[in-house]
Amino acid sequence: MRDWNILEELWQVIQDRAEHPSAESYVSSILTHRKGVDKSLEKVGEEAVEFIIAAKNQVPERTISEAADLLFHFLVALKASGTDVADVLDELAARRK
Numbered sequence: 001m002r003d004w005n006i007l008e009e010l011w012q013v014i015q016d017r018a019e020h021p022s023a024e025s026y027v028s029s030i031l032t033h034r035k036g037v038d039k040s041l042e043k044v045g046e047e048a049v050e051f052i053i054a055a056k057n058q059v060p061e062r063t064i065s066e067a068a069d070l071l072f073h074f075l076v077a078l079k080a081s082g083t084d085v086a087d088v089l090d091e092l093a094a095r096r097k
């Protein structure tokens, strides 16, 4: 099975950008956007739609790329909304049957 550490790494980078915003950082630009949390939520919506279209049209490369965009923006939106990804993982674990 593929290593999931990339998601953990990405979460660490997002945390770091939140604590130390930088002008060159895309993550910082979303987390400090004038629209507040709405900007990150908009991006999740856009990327979800793009993912759905790619998957429906059965375009594998595009589906992978849009899925990556969606996962990335979802993590940024979790941060922007003050949600800890650890709590989401705990919630999933608690649903184990």
Ligand SMILES: N=c1c2ncn([C@@H]3O[C@H](COP(=O)(O)OP(=O)(O)OP(=O)(O)O)[C@@H](O)[C@H]3O)c2ncn1[C@@H]1O[C@H](COP(=O)(O)O)[C@@H](O)[C@H]1O
Pocket (backbone or CB within 6 Å): 010, 013, 017, 024, 025, 026, 027, 028, 068, 069, 072
């Ligand atoms: N995984 C990503 C990643 N995926 C997508 N993107 C950016 O997300 C943006 C999405 O863009 P769209 O296609 O929606 O383009 P757009 O219309 O210009 O976007 P908006 O103006 O609507 O925000 C692009 O600028 C991409 O570069 C990402 N930017 C950063 N990362 C990761 O986040 C880390 C930190 O990045 P910085 O914060 O930029 O240092 C990086 O090292 C990467 O690992």
